[in-house]
Each structure stands twice: as structure tokens, then as C-alpha cells.
Amino acid sequence: MNGLETIMNHAPALIIAIPLLGAFLTPLISRVNEKLRNVFVICILGITALLMFVLASEVFTSGPVTYVFGSNLQAVQQNTVIRILFEVDGLSAFMGIISIILAFVASIYSWGFLEKETGLDKYYTLLLLMTAGMLGMVLTGDLFNFFVFLEITSIASTALIAFWTNKEKAIEAGFKYIVVSTIGALFILFALALLYGQYDALNIAKLANSITFTFLDKIALILFITALAMKGGIVPMHMWLPDAYSRAPASISLVLVAATQASIYGVFRVVFTLYGNVISLPQISIGWILVILGLITMLVGVIMAMIQTDFKRLISYGAVAELGYMFLGVGTGLTVIANSNPQITLISQPFAFEAIKGGIFHIINDALDVGLLFMVAGAVYLATKETSINKLGGLARNMKYTTIFFIIGLLAISGLPPMNGFASKLLIYESTFQLNPILSIIAILSSIMLLAIFVKIFQSVFLGPKIPKFDKVKEAPKSMLLAMGIVAAIIIFFGLFPDLIITNIVEPAANALIHNEQYLQWLIGGV
Amino acid sequence: MIANIPFIAVALLVIVGLYAVIFRKNLIKMIIGITIIESGVNLFLITLGYREGSIAPIYTSAPEGVMAYPVPQALTLTSIVIGVAVLALMLSLVIQLYRHKKTLDVRKFGGDDQ
Numbered sequence: 001m002n003g004l005e006t007i008m009n010h011a012p013a014l015i016i017a018i019p020l021l022g023a024f025l026t027p028l029i030s031r032v033n034e035k036l037r038n039v040f041v042i043c044i045l046g047i048t049a050l051l052m053f054v055l056a057s058e059v060f061t062s063g064p065v066t067y068v069f070g071s072n073l074q075a076v077q078q079n080t081v082i083r084i085l086f087e088v089d090g091l092s093a094f095m096g097i098i099s100i101i102l103a104f105v106a107s108i109y110s111w112g113f114l115e116k117e118t119g120l121d122k123y124y125t126l127l128l129l130m131t132a133g134m135l136g137m138v139l140t141g142d143l144f145n146f147f148v149f150l151e152i153t154s155i156a157s158t159a160l161i162a163f164w165t166n167k168e169k170a171i172e173a174g175f176k177y178i179v180v181s182t183i184g185a186l187f188i189l190f191a192l193a194l195l196y197g198q199y200d201a202l203n204i205a206k207l208a209n210s211i212t213f214t215f216l217d218k219i220a221l222i223l224f225i226t227a228l229a230m231k232g233g234i235v236p237m238h239m240w241l242p243d244a245y246s247r248a249p250a251s252i253s254l255v256l257v258a259a260t261q262a263s264i265y266g267v268f269r270v271v272f273t274l275y276g277n278v279i280s281l282p283q284i285s286i287g288w289i290l291v292i293l294g295l296i297t298m299l300v301g302v303i304m305a306m307i308q309t310d311f312k313r314l315i316s317y318g319a320v321a322e323l324g325y326m327f328l329g330v331g332t333g334l335t336v337i338a339n340s341n342p343q344i345t346l347i348s349q350p351f352a353f354e355a356i357k358g359g360i361f362h363i364i365n366d367a368l369d370v371g372l373l374f375m376v377a378g379a380v381y382l383a384t385k386e387t388s389i390n391k392l393g394g395l396a397r398n399m400k401y402t403t404i405f406f407i408i409g410l411l412a413i414s415g416l417p418p419m420n421g422f423a424s425k426l427l428i429y430e431s432t433f434q435l436n437p438i439l440s441i442i443a444i445l446s447s448i449m450l451l452a453i454f455v456k457i458f459q460s461v462f463l464g465p466k467i468p469k470f471d472k473v474k475e476a477p478k479s480m481l482l483a484m485g486i487v488a489a490i491i492i493f494f495g496l497f498p499d500l501i502i503t504n505i506v507e508p509a510a511n512a513l514i515h516n517e518q519y520l521q522w523l524i525g526g527v
Numbered sequence: 528m529i530a531n532i533p534f535i536a537v538a539l540l541v542i543v544g545l546y547a548v549i550f551r552k553n554l555i556k557m558i559i560g561i562t563i564i565e566s567g568v569n570l571f572l573i574t575l576g577y578r579e580g581s582i583a584p585i586y587t588s589a590p591e592g593v594m595a596y597p598v599p600q601a602l603t604l605t606s607i608v609i610g611v612a613v614l615a616l617m618l619s620l621v622i623q624l625y626r627h628k629k630t631l632d633v634r635k636f637g638g639d640d641q
Binding site for chain 2: 144147148151154155158159162165168171172174175178179182183186189190193196197
């Protein structure tokens with residue numbers, strides 16, 4: 001077997017191992033040379049991204065990939081799964097791509113953004129750890145493993161949120177975040193213990209195969225959804241999110257978006273795969289719960305965003321609102337599917353599949369749009385050291401490129417063509433309308449409000465009369481412009497060719513959600 | 528009934544811990560609350576694997592008898608290690624907060640505008 005093939009066979013493990021190894025090498029390399037360290041981190045994330053893309057293309061073309069840790073022995077012996085498995089299906093690969101793109105962009109962005117800061121060796125170590133944690137969360141096929149990676153992610157992100165320890169608000173935000181995420185993680189541990197006590201398995205596929213929806217399973221489901229939605233920042237458990245996003249360095253806000261979405265992925269994985277066999281029982285209406293959570297999240301997000309005066313805090317509330325769209329789309333699909341046999345539903349009511357596709361497509365669009373806006377906010381902060389939108393003004397004169405990137409982000413987040421947000425939001429509007437018109441009315445209304453809010457920021461930050469204080473403001477450093485440029489290019493590409501993305505990336509992910517038998521097939525076939 | 532006492536203890540620990548996190552105003556007490564929840568969950572895991580009169584699952588020259596199930600113990604160990612890391616991080620954040628604010632009372636923290 002040649003080397004390349006071996007690497008490809010072990011890709012799921014390497015995607016976690018490379019950032020982990022890189023994380024602990026970073027402080028050593030930092031001693032040699034600071035520039036070398038930055039290049040090293042970018043290279044590590046680049047290699048991981050490459051592996052992730054290759055793995056994802058394999059998953060999208062030929063179905064789920066299972067990777068068994070340990071020896072070559074069978075993973076299933078005497079009907080018990082005795083090894084830890086990584087299981088990469090369409091949705092995992094999709095989420096992995098989002099995480100690694102954002103982490104990679106953040107590492108480029110950090111070069112310019114944090115140039116004058118100290119303690120950067122720890123910063124980069126934590127950034128790589130956080131990336132490894134996020135990727136682990138989305139790739140693993142084992143519930144306990146999921147818990148461990150969740151904790152790795154939250155520990156690393158807490159330390160990064162509180163990176164500016166001289167600012168008391170940043171530490172406060174970090175403390176809030178760790179309290180919320182630890183309690184969430186403990187509830188997840190409790191829920192998985194409930195399942196483990198009944199079915200003697202931690203493997204998601206094995207559990208999904210044997211779940212019977214007893215009373216304890218219902219408690220476990222509630223605990224999972226609550227804890228993961230809390231970690232994902234769904235209203236009414238969103239109070240930590242605006243603090244954490246707005247107080248962290250802008251490069252970290254970007255990665256935090258991906259970390260939050262890894263938790264949202266957890267909700268979808270639990271509902272569709274773990275409880276996939278029992279979700280079509282008539283007495284459950286998890287779909288409606290997701291839809292209602294989504295609606296509340298959207299409305300509260302935009303309404304709270306309207307009254308903010310802090311640039312990044314405003315974007316954070318925008319990010320909260322965007323999370324609602326994902327729940328709305330996927331929840332609508334689940335509501336329809338749960339009412340009857342999935343196979344029949346998909347033929348008679350095709351909008352269910354459209355809704356799920358819209359919800360999933362919106363995950364990546366939200367990550368890119370909100371990420372771009374955070375990067376613009378970071379660039380403005382770096383140039384002016386000012387965060388209040390009331391004190392900023394007239395920056396378009398000196399920061400041409402940043403202004404252009406802000407316009408792209410603004411159009412994308414409020415769902416205007418020709419940006420990517422339009423493609424996914426249109427799918428969501430069309431499909432939710434067929435379930436209940438009110439849903440799509442609320443969704444469109446919040447989009448309009450988002451547009452109004454961001455136009456307001458655009459006007460007050462970038463337009464307006466010259467402010468003498470900001471006369472000598474310089475354009476952001478090249479690395480930051482490059483990072484913003486990459487994301488803006490992806491946004492425009494997605495917006496111009498949505499069909500290409502939907503058929504090649506989004507559809508496999510949506511299929512993976514609906515057909516949980518794909519996820520379970522290795523149990524019968526053996527690994 | 529006797530066999531259920533650990534589970535009742537688990538429920539009590541989790542509820543007491545949640546109470547402390549939600550209603551106590553002192554940051555250190557909130558952290559204590561979190562560790563209490565954690566102990567409850569760990570106790571739950573350990574109890575799941577316990578069988579009455581069982582011996583430790585070490586195969587080398589083991590005496591006759593039922594062995595306790597080792598997997599929950601392994602899970603608990605992992606969870607304890609993670610718990611220590613989280614505890615250390617939380618306490619270090621509290622130290623930093625105390626340096627800025629000279630107080631641990633959450634009511635004295637300004638909070639953001641919204």
C-alpha cells in the first residue's frame with residue numbers, strides 16, 4: 001500500500017490528530033520565531049482542511065465512512081460495540097468543512113489582527129485545540145466521545161474569549177460561557193448515562209438501533225436538546241452568546257460561530273439519527289418544538305439587535321437571529337416527516353426535503369456571513385479602537401476594501417440576491433409557507449429587520465461626515481484583507497451558483513439526516 | 528428500596544447543585560454548585576456499573592465472583608479529569624475578576640447595557 005493511500009484511509013483520525021499535535025508544537029516553535037509560528041499554524045490548518053475536503057468528497061460521492069480506532073479486529077463482537085468509532089456521513093462532513101474553513105480563515109486573520117499582542121503562543125495553541133475539538137464533535141460516532149470533544153471545545157474557547165484579560169468584561173463573558181457550557185455538558189453526560197444504563201452502548205448507531213422510547217429515553221431526549229440548544233445559543237438560553245461573541249477578539253468570534261454550530265449539529269444528530277427510528281411515533285412533536293424555538297430565536301435576535309449600540313454586540317444578536325432560520329428549516333422538515341412514513345412523505349410532500357435542505361444550507365451561509373461581519377468589525381476596531389457605532393463615522397473614506405466587504409456581508413446576512421443568504425432563505429421561505437404561511441411571514445419579517453439594522457450600521461459607521469479623530473485611520477493589514485477576501489469570494493460564489501452547492505454538498509447532508517439507515521448500515525454489514 | 532438510595536442521592540445532588548448555580552450570588556458558591564452537579568453525574572455513572580458484592584475488574588489473579596462493570600468507571604475517570612480542568616479554569620477566571628472588581632458578588636457586576 002503506498003503512503004498516500006494509507007493517509008487517506010486514516011483521514012478521519014488524522015483530521016483530529018494533526019491539529020492536536022500542532023497545538024502542542026506551537027509553543028516550541030514560538031520560541032524559535034514568531035513569524036514561523038504563524039506560518040506553521042496556517043500550514044497545520046491548511047493540511048487539515050485539505051484532508052477534510054478529500055474525506056468530504058469521498059463521503060459525498062460514496063456514502064458514510066466509518067473509522068475504527070484501535071486494532072484491525074472487528075468493532076462489533078457478540079453484539080457489543082467494543083471500540084471507539086468515527087463515523088463521517090454527509091452531515092458530519094458538511095459541518096467539518098464549515099469548521100475548518102472558519103478556523104483556517106481565522107488563523108490568517110489573526111496574523112494581522114493580533115500582531116501587537118503578547119501571549120500569542122498560547123493563543124494559537126488554544127485555537128488549534130478548539131479546532132480539534134470542533135472537528136471531533138462533528139466526526140465522532142460515539143456519544144461519550146462527543147461529550148469529551150465538547151468539553152475540549154468549551155475549555156479552549158473560554159480561555160480564548162477571556163484572551164484580553166485586562167478587560168474585565170471579557171473575563172466576565174468567559175466566565176458566563178464556561179458556566180453555561182459546563183452545565184450543558186454535564187447534562188449531556190447525564191443523558192448519555194441514562195441511555196447507557198438501558199442499552200449498554202455508547203455508540204450512536206448501536207443506540208439508535210436499539211432505542212425503544214421508554215420514559216427514560218424521553219428524559220434523555222429533553223436533556224440532550226436543552227443542553228445542546230443552550231450551548232448553541234437558542235433563545236431563551238442565548239444570554240451568554242452576545243457577551244461571548246462581542247468580548248472575544250474578532251478572530252475568535254469567527255471560530256466561536258463554528259463552535260456554536262457544532263452544538264446545533266448535535267441537536268440535529270440526536271433528533272434525526274439517535275432518535276431517528278422512533279421520531280415518527282405520533283405522540284412526539286419535536287418538529288414543532290424546533291420550529292417554535294426557531295421563531296422565538298429569530299424574533300428575539302432581531303429585536304434585541306435593533307437597540308444595540310456596540311458594533312460587535314449588534315452582529316452577535318444578528319447571529320442569534322440567524323440560528324433561528326436553521327431550526328425553522330430543519331424543524332419544518334421534521335414536522336412533516338414525523339407525521340407519517342418518511343418514504344411516502346418525501347414523495348407526496350416534497351417541501352419537507354426542501355425545508356431541510358434550506359436549513360442545512362443556511363448553516364454554512366450563516367457561518368460565512370456572520371464570520372465576514374465579525375471580521376469587518378474587528379478591522380474597524382483595530383483601526384479606530386472604538387466599538388460604539390454612535391462614535392464611529394465616515395470610515396468609508398479611509399477603509400475602502402473593508403467597506404466593500406461589509407456591504408457583501410450586509411447583503412448576504414439579510415438574504416438579498418445575489419449573495420448566498422438569498423439562496424438558503426428562499427428555500428426556507430418557500431417550504432415553510434406550505435406548512436404554515438405564518439412561519440414564512442415571520443421569517444421574511446426578521447430578514448427585513450436584519451437588513452434595516454445593518455443598513456443603519458453601514459450608514460453610521462462607514463458613511464456620514466468626516467470625523468477629525470479618524471482622519472488618519474489606515475486600511476486593515478493585508479492578512480486581514482486576505483481573510484475577508486476569501487470569505488467574501490466564497491459568499492459570492494455560493495450566491496451565484498447555489499444549485500452547484502445544493503446538489504453536491506447540501507443534498508448529501510440533508511439525505512444523511514433523513515435516512516438514518518445509512519448511518520446504521522455498518523452495524524449489519526460489520527466493520 | 529435500599530438499592531435505589533444512590534439514585535435518590537444523584538437526584539438530590541443535581542438539584543442542590545442547580546439551586547446553588549441559579550440562586551447563589553457568590554461566584555465561588557456557583558462554582559461549588561457546578562462541582563456538586565458533577566459529583567451527582569459521576570455518582571450516577573458509577574452506580575450504573577455497580578453490582579452488589581462485586582469485585583474490582585482486574586483480571587490478574589482475580590478471586591472468584593462477579594466483577595463490577597469497568598466501562599462506567601473509565602467514563603467517570605475521564606469525566607473527573609475534565610472536571611478538574613474546568614474547575615481550574617473557572618477559578619482562575621474568578622481570580623482575574625476579583626483583581627478587577629475586588630468583589631465576588633454577582634449583583635455588583637455591572638453587566639452589559641442589555
